[in-house]
Amino acid sequence: MSAWIYLPVAGNSVNLLMLLGLGGLVGFLSGLFGVGGGFLMTPLLIMMGIEPTIAAASDANQIVAASASGTYAHYRAGSVDFKMGVLLLVGGLAGGSVGVLLIRVLRGLGQADLFISATYVVMLGGIGSYMLVDSLKELRGKAREYVTQPRPSVWARLASTLPWRTDFPRSRVNHSVLMPLLLGVLVGVLSAIMGVGGGFIMVPVMVYLLRMPMHVVVGTSLFQILFTCANVTVLQAAVNHTVDFVLALVLLIGSVLGAQLGTRVNRRLRAEHLKILMAIIVLVVMAKMLMEFLIAPDILVSYAGGH
């Protein structure tokens, strides 16, 4: 059997083993951290010669499989908060629409790309640094932290003023229904602006603003990503014909296996270690983007689309 496979929609031939390995790696990260992995997979597919629009749409298709696999594993482990997930998802879909409109306005003003790039670097840099510092603090002296911070934070006081409070038993938190809805909108806006699934923004939001336990965060994030990516796949296939199912199929064979492995490793790691690893990955992605902005590209033109 040939090690190369021709992709019918992409119109390109790619190495089968490389695709399987790539799917496995990104699936592993997905199961471990509760992220879709699009921020990693799409650029790597583009580097393999796949056109950006097809890379992004087919990636969304394979993330459906990886997140379904991961969600099921987390569901069995009791670490999916469906109530919280549905509220975040509803907010996220609404926010996504707002973000798309915002980008259209900015494109009209000719400032969209500058805005997107600045958002990327600030968001990734901010989230990554905060997670890293916070997790290291937790590792060094968890007990002292609680003693020295007896007063609720400004965020906690602000959140407590919101109406329609309800219990989220799986996450062992009590919040207003508006909290996950509004945070979902915020993540949806940012996801639309940045053109990514939003897992690596949603995870820190759940940890730090919704105060959910890390293991429940990962399962709930995957549950939400499953629906977001299913929606993207159907829309892209129907409107732009950019989903290459053969590409997605090979990737998903690797990614569902990787997701299972990632989920098992997730269960064995302490929450602080997970946060540190996630922070490092976010900071590495931020550094890579920063380098792309600062170093002159090899070729000044590229195919349109993608993340």
Place this chain on the structure above:
Amino acid sequence: MDAANKLVLPLVCLCWLMPAALVRAESPLRLGSQMVPLGMFFHGSTVHAHGTVPAGYQLAVVCTGPKGELKLKRKERVLGLVWLTRGEVTFARVPSLYIVDASAELEQLAPQPTLDRLGVGYSSLKADATNEPPRDQRASELFAELLRLKEREKLFGVDQHGVRLQEPKAGLVNWSTDIQLPPKLLPGDYVVRLYGFRAGNGELLDSRLLNVRQVGAVAAISAFARKWGLLYGIGAVLIALVAGLLTGMAFGRGAKGGH
């Protein structure tokens, strides 16, 4: 009568077959295959081209894909500091593939205006890409970047010593070349043209159609994705969902659960 028939019939047959054989033997351009199938395991292909031309010609074989408008993102330096995408650049008519194999360096074949008129060499592509409507001023500035992008994908290429000329015999020369088709190849009607150059003048000697077609499962999936996009998308999601859940269940049986 019978004896005459026995003599005439082979002679008629011989006369009928001989011109075709002669034409085949002296055809300026022949392709090893007129059709390139894009099957599931396609990974680039080589099309052998050969033929016979009068002695004294230098040759260029040009393989061109279908032409179409091409929109690309363009990057610019902003505030002298960061490189950002600053809109699009539109190239009016760009071939999906442009491969030139020649028997000598292009500038030795003919003067530039002659090469441009015949469509031999990158320079000949520039007018189509930048002057045809819709005209984009930046297309001219970024044409060299377009060439670099396409060359990196092996969709454009010029091999100035790709055509092999044999020793002349009876005023004729046999030639051959191998046209390298890259792994990134779209279906369509491609054209292979043979140009002859002598004393600074050039002419089209012959041309052949090269059919690049998707076949088997590749053709079926591609057609389904184009014709029934919504159904294709829903099917892709359902298959991914089932694959993910089945794997989860298969692995779940062995897992302890909880943490």
